[in-house]
Structures are given as C-alpha cells and as structure tokens.
Amino acid sequence: MAKQQIRTQRTDWQRNHERLVEVASVLVARDGAQVSLEKIAREAGVGSATLHRHFPSRRALLEEVFQGIVERLRRRAGELAGGDPRTGLVTWLEELTVCAANTRGLAAWLAAGADNDPPNGDTCHVVMREATTVLVERAMSVAAVRPGLSPEDLLTLAEAVSLVTEDDPTAARRLLHLALDGVRP
Amino acid sequence: MAKQQIRTQRTDWQRNHERLVEVASVLVARDGAQVSLEKIAREAGVGSATLHRHFPSRRALLEEVFQGIVERLRRRAGELAGGDPRTGLVTWLEELTVCAANTRGLAAWLAAGADNDPPNGDTCHVVMREATTVLVERAMSVAAVRPGLSPEDLLTLAEAVSLVTEDDPTAARRLLHLALDGVRP
DNA sequence: AGACAAACGGAGGGACACCCCATATCGTAG
DNA sequence: CTACGATATGGGGTGTCCCTCCGTTTGTCT
Numbered sequence: 001m002a003k004q005q006i007r008t009q010r011t012d013w014q015r016n017h018e019r020l021v022e023v024a025s026v027l028v029a030r031d032g033a034q035v036s037l038e039k040i041a042r043e044a045g046v047g048s049a050t051l052h053r054h055f056p057s058r059r060a061l062l063e064e065v066f067q068g069i070v071e072r073l074r075r076r077a078g079e080l081a082g083g084d085p086r087t088g089l090v091t092w093l094e095e096l097t098v099c100a101a102n103t104r105g106l107a108a109w110l111a112a113g114a115d116n117d118p119p120n121g122d123t124c125h126v127v128m129r130e131a132t133t134v135l136v137e138r139a140m141s142v143a144a145v146r147p148g149l150s151p152e153d154l155l156t157l158a159e160a161v162s163l164v165t166e167d168d169p170t171a172a173r174r175l176l177h178l179a180l181d182g183v184r185p
Numbered sequence: 186m187a188k189q190q191i192r193t194q195r196t197d198w199q200r201n202h203e204r205l206v207e208v209a210s211v212l213v214a215r216d217g218a219q220v221s222l223e224k225i226a227r228e229a230g231v232g233s234a235t236l237h238r239h240f241p242s243r244r245a246l247l248e249e250v251f252q253g254i255v256e257r258l259r260r261r262a263g264e265l266a267g268g269d270p271r272t273g274l275v276t277w278l279e280e281l282t283v284c285a286a287n288t289r290g291l292a293a294w295l296a297a298g299a300d301n302d303p304p305n306g307d308t309c310h311v312v313m314r315e316a317t318t319v320l321v322e323r324a325m326s327v328a329a330v331r332p333g334l335s336p337e338d339l340l341t342l343a344e345a346v347s348l349v350t351e352d353d354p355t356a357a358r359r360l361l362h363l364a365l366d367g368v369r370p
Numbered sequence: 371a372g373a374c375a376a377a378c379g380g381a382g383g384g385a386c387a388c389c390c391c392a393t394a395t396c397g398t399a400g
Numbered sequence: 401c402t403a404c405g406a407t408a409t410g411g412g413g414t415g416t417c418c419c420t421c422c423g424t425t426t427g428t429c430t
Binding site: 196243 | 416417418419420421426427428
C-alpha cells in the first residue's frame with residue numbers, strides 16, 4: 001500500500017511527456033510561443049488529446065519548456081553572487097536579457113509571470129526575482145547602485161528590453177545599457 | 186471623366202468603414218488587439234466578408250484604429266518642441282509611455298512597427314521616431330542628455346516599458362524614470 | 371425609372387483548441 | 401507466463417476563427 005502512495009506514472013506516460021516537451025522546445029524556438037499545439041502533438045507522434053491530458057493549458061506546456069533554461073539562469077545568478085558585487089549585477093542583467101532575447105518566447109513568458117492573477121506557486125518570474133534580489137542587495141552593500149532600487153522593477157525593465165528586442169541580442173545589450181546608464185550626461 | 190478619376194466611395198462603404206473602425210476601437214480597448222475579427226464584424230452589424238474587404242489584414246484595421254491616437258501624440262510632440270528643451274523630452278517620453286500603457290494593444294503595435302519587414306510606408310512607429318528625434322536634438326543642444334544618444338533606441342525603450350506595464354500607468358511611469366535615471370548613484 | 375457598377379452577406383473550406391469514449395497498453399498478481 | 405484491471409491513448413466531434421466565393425442587394429448616374 002505504501003508503494004501505491006508514491007504515484008509513479010506509467011513508462012509510456014513518461015516517454016510521451018518528455019517527448020512532448022522536447023518537441024515543443026524545438027518548435028517554440030523555431031516558430032514562437034504561439035505554435036499550434038496540434039502541430040506539436042503531430043510532430044511528437046501523439047494524438048492531440050494526449051497533449052491536452054499532459055498539459056491542461058498552453059501555459060503548463062511552456063512552463064516545462066522554459067523550466068530548464070530558467071534553472072540554468074538561476075544557477076548562473078548563484079555563481080555571480082559569489083563574485084564581485086560591483087560587476088555581478090550588471091553581468092547578470094546582461095546575460096539574462098541576452099538569453100531572453102535569444103530564446104524565442106521566453107521574454108514574453110517571464111513578463112507574463114509578473115502580473116500573475118492567481119497564486120500559482122513559484123513561476124519563472126518569481127525565481128528570477130529572487131535571483132535578482134540577491135545581486136541587487138550585494139551591489140547596494142558596496143554602493144554600486146542607487147539606494148532604494150527595486151529588484152522587481154529592475155527585473156521587469158530587463159524583461160521589457162528582451163521582449164522588445166527578440167531575436168536581436170545586440171540591440172538587447174545596447175538598450176539594457178542605455179537603461180542602466182540613464183540618459184543624462 | 187476627370188470627375189471619375191477622383192475615386193469616391195459609395196456612402197454605405199464610408200458608413201461601414203467608419204463604423205468598423207469605431208467598433209474595433211472599443212473592442213480592442215476592452216479585449217486587446219487579438220479580438221476576434223468576426224466579433225468586430227458582428228458588433229458592427231456587417232458580414233465578416235465586408236470587414237475583410239475593407240481591411241485585408243488585422244494590421245490594416247489596427248493601423249486605422251490607432252491612427253487617431255498616434256496623430257494626437259504627434260501633435261503633442263510638436264507642442265513640446267516649442268517649450269523648454271530640458272523638460273520637453275522627458276515629458277514627451279512620459280506621456281507617450283503612459284498613453285501606450287493605457288491603450289491596450291498600442292504598445293505592441295508601436296513596437297511591432299520597429300522591425301517592419303516590408304517597406305510599408307510611414308508606420309506609427311516611424312511617426313513616433315520622427316517626433317522623438319526632434320525632442321532629443323533639442324535636449325542635446327542644451328546638453329540635457331548624453332551626446333550620441335539614439336532617438337530610435339530611446340523610443341524603443343519607452344515602447345518596451347509600456348509593453349511590459351500594460352494597464353498599469355503607475356508602473357509605466359516608475360519604470361521609465363528608472364531607465365532615464367540609470368541605476369548608479 | 372432603369373441599368374450598371376459597387377458593395378454586401380451567407381455559406382463553406384481549412385485550421386485550431388479542446389473533449390468524449392471506445393480501444394490499446396502497461397504492470398502486476400496469480 | 402498469462403490474464404486482468406487500471407492507466408493511457410487517439411480518432412473523431414464540436415465550436416470558434418480567418419478568409420474567400422458567388423449570388424443578391426443597394427447606391428449612383430443618366
């Protein structure tokens with residue numbers, strides 16, 4: 001009975017699940033986050049009903065698609081939090097922005113997590129916010145940034161930049177630095 | 186024959202055209218730029234074929250929907266260009282950002298005009314860029330902004346902010362000023 | 371008023387999201 | 401190794417949407 005309580009999925013379920021996420025990653029990267037779900041199912045070799053059973057909404061699918069990338073970013077933030085507090089924050093924002101600008105759909109995904117209506121656990125945006133907060137606090141401790149700076153706002157700004165510069169990492173970096181430096185001489 | 190060359194539309198054509206734009210404005214403001222075109226046609230009391238005959242694409246419809254607002258903004262930029270060069274640019278960016286954040290779909294619309302594949306005349310983004318350029322040059326002439334500042338980049342940044350703060354003008358203003366001031370003390 | 375061009379709208383094709391239920395498959399107990 | 405029951409599947413059905421064709425209506429000009 002104790003064995004039953006650990007709900008383990010059937011192997012074909014796991015196989016299909018992984019395959020769907022894998023195929024979705026490729027198609028989202030190629031065609032954007034609005035790809036037809038039926039196309040994903042077809043490409044994965046499963047019926048559309050199966051896709052909908054695994055992922056009740058497009059959100060749920062995208063969540064898993066981007067989960068790996070967000071986790072990698074989170075770890076990167078951890079590394080930077082062990083380095084120079086002066087440069088860590090800027091490096092982090094730059095890498096985050098470029099990554100989001102390069103990964104089709106990710107910027108919109110992160111930004112969408114910002115104004116999340118329901119309390120649906122730790123979204124990717126929340127993960128990013130926590131990572132950013134640590135780096136902002138460290139930068140503040142050596143007075144490398146203005147006091148009172150809101151990590152949330154800063155993250156949203158970086159997300160905004162990557163949202164508007166999708167597929168153009170050069171522009172992403174340029175706009176981010178414009179925002180970080182301000183417009184006054 | 187000379188009279189024929191001035192292509193004048195039939196009165197019912199004009200009536201339907203105006204009504205469609207009017208209804209579309211309301212529905213886009215309420216439901217976003219992705220509203221069903223059929224819903225717009227239904228609400229306007231015309232068949233969907235008529236809508237497609239008047240507007241060959243969703244772009245074409247949105248172009249007319251936002252045209253009035255963009256024109257109003259352009260005039261406002263003209264006013265500001267006659268005032269204080271030090272404050273004009275900031276006021277302009279602020280009003281632009283708040284307006285775009287308040288007008289559902291406008292931010293995405295302006296941003297979409299930035300990387301426009303085909304040479305489709307003067308889009309709204311181009312109109313905004315010209316308005317911004319004048320104010321940036323005036324601000325530069327009194328050294329109120331860093332030399333070398335790109336009006337295009339600055340406009341894109343404002344669009345990015347309004348894109349990510351849709352329906353939240355307070356946040357829009359806050360993020361814009363964050364970007365204008367920079368993060369360093 | 372009558373004729374002709376201009377504009378209309380219903381209907382239908384193709385694509386999509388999502389759901390129902392008969393069927394197939396997996397894991398296990400005997 | 402086999403048979404059984406729970407689990408998972410997928411074809412097909414519904415409703416919506418975009419877009420187009422074509423027979424019909426409406427405006428305009430003489």
